[in-house]
Amino acid sequence: MSANNEPNIVAFLCNWCSYAGADLAGTSRVQYPSNINVIRVMCTGRINPLFVVNALQQGADGVLVSGCHPGDCHYMEGNYFARRRLGMLKDLLEYVGVDPRRFHMSWVSASEGHKWKEVVEKTVEDAREARSYEGFRRRQIDW
Amino acid sequence: MELEKLRETAAEIAARDDVKYLIGWKKGSYGYRVAPAFAEDAEGASDFIFSPLCTANLATYLTLVEKLPLPRGQEPDKRKVALMVKGCDSRAVTQLLVEKGIHREEVIIIGCPCPGMVDPDLLNKKYPETEETAELKWDNDGFVIVRDGEETKVPREELLDEKCQLCRYPNPVVSDIMLDDPVKAWEPVEDEGVKEIEEKAVEGRWDYWQQEFSNCIRCYSCRNVCPLCYCQDCILDRQNPDWVYRSVNFSENTAFNIARAFHLAGRCIECGECERVCPANIPLGKINRKLAREVRDKYGFEPGLDPDAEPFQASYKPDDPEDFIL
Numbered sequence: 001m002s003a004n005n006e007p008n009i010v011a012f013l014c015n016w017c018s019y020a021g022a023d024l025a026g027t028s029r030v031q032y033p034s035n036i037n038v039i040r041v042m043c044t045g046r047i048n049p050l051f052v053v054n055a056l057q058q059g060a061d062g063v064l065v066s067g068c069h070p071g072d073c074h075y076m077e078g079n080y081f082a083r084r085r086l087g088m089l090k091d092l093l094e095y096v097g098v099d100p101r102r103f104h105m106s107w108v109s110a111s112e113g114h115k116w117k118e119v120v121e122k123t124v125e126d127a128r129e130a131r132s133y134e135g136f137r138r139r140q141i142d143w
Numbered sequence: 144m145e146l147e148k149l150r151e152t153a154a155e156i157a158a159r160d161d162v163k164y165l166i167g168w169k170k171g172s173y174g175y176r177v178a179p180a181f182a183e184d185a186e187g188a189s190d191f192i193f194s195p196l197c198t199a200n201l202a203t204y205l206t207l208v209e210k211l212p213l214p215r216g217q218e219p220d221k222r223k224v225a226l227m228v229k230g231c232d233s234r235a236v237t238q239l240l241v242e243k244g245i246h247r248e249e250v251i252i253i254g255c256p257c258p259g260m261v262d263p264d265l266l267n268k269k270y271p272e273t274e275e276t277a278e279l280k281w282d283n284d285g286f287v288i289v290r291d292g293e294e295t296k297v298p299r300e301e302l303l304d305e306k307c308q309l310c311r312y313p314n315p316v317v318s319d320i321m322l323d324d325p326v327k328a329w330e331p332v333e334d335e336g337v338k339e340i341e342e343k344a345v346e347g348r349w350d351y352w353q354q355e356f357s358n359c360i361r362c363y364s365c366r367n368v369c370p371l372c373y374c375q376d377c378i379l380d381r382q383n384p385d386w387v388y389r390s391v392n393f394s395e396n397t398a399f400n401i402a403r404a405f406h407l408a409g410r411c412i413e414c415g416e417c418e419r420v421c422p423a424n425i426p427l428g429k430i431n432r433k434l435a436r437e438v439r440d441k442y443g444f445e446p447g448l449d450p451d452a453e454p455f456q457a458s459y460k461p462d463d464p465e466d467f468i469l
Contacts, residue, residue, distance in 0.1 A: 049405055050378070050386055050402055050405075053398050053401050054386065054398070057394055057398055070461065070465070071461075077459065080459035080460075080461065080463070081456075081457075081459055083459070083463055083465055083468070084442070084455075084456065084459050084463055085456055087441075087463070087464065087465070087467055088408045088409070088434065088437065088438070088456075089405060090467050091433075091437050092401060092404060092405055092408070092430075092433075093401070094345065094348075095340065095348065095430070096348065096349070096352050096397065096400075096401060096430075097345055097346070097347075097348035097349025097350070097351070097352050097353070098345075098349070099345055100345070104469050105467065105468050105469065106468055106469035107468060119469050122469060123469075131345065131346060131349075133349070135353060135393045135394065135397075136393070136394055136397055136398075137394060138394045138395070
């Protein structure tokens with residue numbers, strides 16, 4: 001949480017769909033929470049599941065991974081690999097006791113500005129409600 | 144299994160010209176100890192054994208060998224490595240074949256059908272170790288402990304290792320030579336350890352693992368003993384990027400354990416070696432088995448059965464479950 005008690009969310013967005021979708025939300029003047037810190041990656045398949053673990057360790061209150069819908073990947077199959085890996089990671093985090101509301105994954109295409117808004121609202125709300133996990137933080141970082 | 148037959152076969156194979164060495168088990172220095180053994184000739188194989196104490200997974204040694212670059216003009220050693228495997232070890236070998244960690248023509252696999260191993264900790268607790276050499280044998284329906292010439296019969300359930308209670312593949316899935324007739328597979332028990340954690344709420348799980356992981360001393364024994372942890376450039380040794388810091392605290396211990404378990408998702412063959420060697424007695428098997436079960440139930444994939452399969456994390460199915468996606 002930042003100083004004003006707002007959750008910090010790290011969002012990994014794929015360059016071709018979700019990043020453009022978030023961009024569309026901006027240009028269409030869709031209002032959504034500003035807690036999101038976007039990291040643009042070329043494809044969700046590029047996301048090492050340890051990115052998520054590392055973000056949580058470094059004090060993120062929630063992590064969002066968003067990419068193209070299945071079948072729409074710019075690289076044909078990157079999001080299929082991501083779905084498998086990050087689905088496993090979500091199960092594992094939940095099993096170890098990290099609140100499942102801290103990690104979300106979504107498909108947002110370049111034309112879904114409104115869906116992007118819903119996804120962000122849900123992620124921020126969940127991160128706000130999620131149980132504290134102070135012990136998992138590597139060090140205190142002011143964002 | 145007859146000891147004579149085992150030693151005869153072992154000696155025959157170790158003596159072959161195209162075999163570099165044979166890896167098996169031999170009696171340890173005292174008590175119940177059993178040690179891995181390497182035989183380069185027939186004589187070296189004369190003390191090989193196979194008993195309920197041979198828990199070690201020898202497939203580890205296939206990838207532990209340091210492969211140095213060859214000096215110019217020198218021919219590579221193309222001789223094979225022979226290896227004795229139980230059911231679970233053979234799955235590790237198959238998984239290595241899938242990942243091309245080893246090649247089929249480089250190994251000779253000697254299959255030992257396994258009626259179940261004992262839990263060494265439980266054995267030491269119930270029948271304390273002596274300095275004299277003690278032995279264990281399989282009986283029709285249990286184990287026989289031989290100490291100071293005295294035989295004690297113990298029912299199977301009393302000492303059977305947890306991983307063997309859950310075992311579904313007691314017979315080697317891949318082998319060149321089988322030392323005995325296949326044993327009859329038994330009904331695996333329900334996985335109480337995993338179930339117990341699953342029944343907890345998220346808070347309870349966190350507290351449970353916090354307790355366990357805070358004991359971790361980060362010796363990396365679990366990684367070193369694992370037959371499938373063989374990356375030459377392991378993320379735990381890497382300094383840039385520094386995925387997991389070296390400091391021993393709860394944050395890093397948790398990250399390390401998550402990373403270790405995750406790297407084995409869809410690859411772990413549940414040989415239970417990590418849990419056996421852990422000096423802090425962290426129930427690593429409970430994480431590995433949970434992930435293995437998720438992979439089996441949700442994705443219909445089981446590692447270490449088919450040498451021609453695609454690796455789990457390097458493949459996908461268009462209809463993989465996606466109920467977790469917003």
